[in-house]
Amino acid sequence: MKSFILFKWFNNISIAKKLYFTVGIMALLIGVELFALFFSINTLSSVRAYVEGEGLWSKAQKDAVYHLLRYGIAHEEKDYKKFKEFIKVPLGDSKARTELMKPNPDLEIVRQGYLEGRNHPDDIDGMIKLFRRFSKISYIHKAIYYWGEAEPIALKLIPIADSLHKEINSAAPSLQKVNELLKKIDPITENITGPEDNFSYTLGEGSRWLEDLVLKLLFIIALSVEVSGLLLAISVSRSIQKGLTEIITANASFAKGDLSTRAKVFSKDEIGVVATSFNTMSEGLEKSINELAQAKRKFKGLLEAAPDAIIIMNNEGLIKLVNAKVEKLFGFERSELLSQKIEMLLPDKNKLAGIKNTILFETQKNEGLVMDITGRKKDGTAFPVEVNFSPIQTEEGIQISAALRDISERKHIKVLENKNKELEQFAYIASHDLQEPLNTITSFISLFEAENKIKLDEESKAYLGYIRQSAERMTELITDILQYSRIGGKSQTDIIDCNKIVKDVLDDMNASILETKTSIEVDLLPITNAYPVELRLLFQNLLSNAIKFRQKNMPCLIKISYKKGNGNHHFTVEDNGIGIDEKYKDKIFIIFQRLHGTKQYEGTGIGLAHCKKIVELHHGKIWLESKPGTGSKFHFILPEND
Amino acid sequence: MKKKFKCVLLVEDNEFTNIYNQKLIVNLNIAENIYVTESGEDALDFISRKGKYGSTQIKYPDPEIIFLDINMPGINGWEFIEEYKKLKGNRSNPAQIVMLTTSPNPDDEQKAKQINEVIAFKRKPLAQSVIVDILKEHFAAHL
Secondary structure, three states: OHHHHHHHHHHHOOHHHHHHHHHHHHHHHHHHHHHHHHHHHHHHHHHHHHHHHHHHHHHHHHHHHHHHHHHHHHOOHHHHHHHHHHHHHHHHHHHHHHHHHOOOOOHHHHHHHHHHOOOOHHHHHHHHHHHHHHOOOHHHHHHHHHHHHHHHHHHOHHHHHHHHHHHHHOOOOOHHHHHHHHHHHHHHHHHHHHHHHHHHHHHHHHHHHHHHHHHHHHHHHHHHHHHHHHHHHHHHHHHHHHHHHHHHHHHHHHHOOOOOOOOOOOOOOHHHHHHHHHHHHHHHHHHHHHHHHHHHHHHHHHHHHOOOEEEEEEOOOEEEEEOHHHHHHHOOOHHHHOOOEHHHHOOOHHHHHHHHHHHHHHHHOOOOEEEEEEEEOOOOOEEEEEEEEEEEEEOOEEEEEEEEEEOHHHHHHHHHHHHHHHHHHHHHHHHHHHHHHHHHHHHHHHHHHHHOOOOOOHHHHHHHHHHHHHHHHHHHHHHHHHHHHHOOOOOOOEEEEHHHHHHHHHHHOHHHHHHHOOEEEEOOOOEEEEOHHHHHHHHHHHHHHHHHOOOOOOOOEEEEEEEEEOOEEEEEEEEOOOOOOHHHOOHHHOOOOOOOOOOOOOOOOOHHHHHHHHHHHOOOEEEEEEEOOOEEEEEEEEEOOO | OOOOEOOEEEEOOOHHHHHHHHHHHHHHOOEOOEEEEOOHHHHHHHHHOOHHHOOOOOOOOOOOEEEEEOOOOOOOHHHHHHHHHHHHOOOOOOOEEEEEEOOOOHHHHHHHHOOOOEEEEEEOOOOHHHHHHHHHHHOHHHO
């Protein structure tokens, strides 16, 4: 687990750090190796010092023996001194050994001892260290043991030498005694050789073992340096290669069009950063490519959903794109149109150059252009189209979009509207011009009657009366036509309080209301946008009709109600009058259509035609609900927001 | 003793209407002179004494009351009023105008009310009673 975390950590550090780390590890291992080398050399050199020490020791011991023997024979004091000198070496070594055997040795005494043992001062520290550090290692232990064994034997020489010196320096030295003492020396020499050899041998063996150990250690360390260096190098280079290969593969796959391709991020080092950047970039690219595709789909969708037939062509007039409405409008299949010249949809080849130039000129100014031109269907039929040209910037340069609308219907309606206007104008002018001669007739009849009252007989008077009445009737009719044709002609809508309109109408009609004892009930009416004069006329006509067609034998009741619904103002004018037969419910709204003779009910029969025209002027509707004998209910609705 | 108009001017393109209106005024005996002009241009000439009224022998009087038809070929009633306003600028007693129409139109009536010089807006044919009503309101001394 820990190693895994370490691996992960190593994986995620930068490549530079990885290299530093690798070099660092190598340096550390080399350091360790150097240290081991240094330590082994030191140790070996200490072993060598002991071997040398042993040489010195045994040489000194032999020299001491030699000089002691000489002293015994020659009795020369200088030999005794020499013995003293040489025996100091085993003594010094003994001093050091004895001190080192103590749990807390005084190293000064040890050093002193070794110096006295003639060891080289530079070797002494190493010797102390070896003794203390490796005393438990069998070779050293054994050597120390042999050393300890040899030492007391060698030191046995000192009491012999002392006794010898005493004897020789005595007043009468006994040769026999001297010889006895000298005889004691030989066994010592014999005995000491064994431990001495053992010591040397053991140390030699120890040093070989140590050398072997050190060699093995060094080999292992060197091997581990190489292996770890190699491993690290392989790991680093492999991780770099793996990361790079992943990025290269992902890149190639992305380039081939697999937009969802992402590079695996193996680490957080530079390669990882590059992979992450690649992923961010490809994500962004994928997003924009998808958006582009979406925009394209949206564009196609819009193109198809547009209410117009849309053709996109290049600036040479070649058709690049059409929607389904174009196929429907012109009767061509899409495939028949694409890459064809726009001319195939236009009948008038002569005008084409002009149209094309205008389009190119206008669209180059980056402005739209609306033209009414003639289109040609596949079957050759020509029909009027309104075309809205606009330039569009594309990667292929400026193209031109043409939105086409079949305006045959509109043209037709326009013609009808114009005809209708002409008719109204005609009615207005005709009735005005008809009025004048009528005026002349009536005015001169009046004048004639006034000036010839006495001269005329009754019959002539009656005839004149008929002429005058007819002329007056005609005047009435013409006035009605005039009024009818004038409805909504010039006036404008305004915010109107219907309550006030109705109140004004009722005020105007007060005389006839009182006279007929009519009672009228009015709901609260709305405030709305309407033509004031016309709306007033509407209420006036409906109310005066309700009074006019009342039942003679009962009081006249009128109710104006109002309700709101479906965005409409819904008014009703209800009466308890004579009512109208169901079969006349449409006819009554036609101008001059009357259900009764003029003698029964006066009037021209234009009132309800007026009402219908006024309601239609407001984009509303008027209709009747009625039963003969029980009353009529006129409904009309006016759109709220009109 | 009742006052009489020194000059009544009729502006009307229909000759029968002129005859009739002239007859009514004569019968009412309210004017010393009745002048008939058959178009707006003619009437303007009369007022500014130009054209056929530019004679040095006869001095045409300034009209006190004008009966003006709205619908006329050439200069119509409204245009006549505009021109007349320009002419009367330096006159001490401008004429009062009675507008006459064959087809009464509420819009026209509203328009007429906005003009100071117009004292009445009446439908044709005129009747004696109508003239009497106007006199009662504006020229009581002439009755």
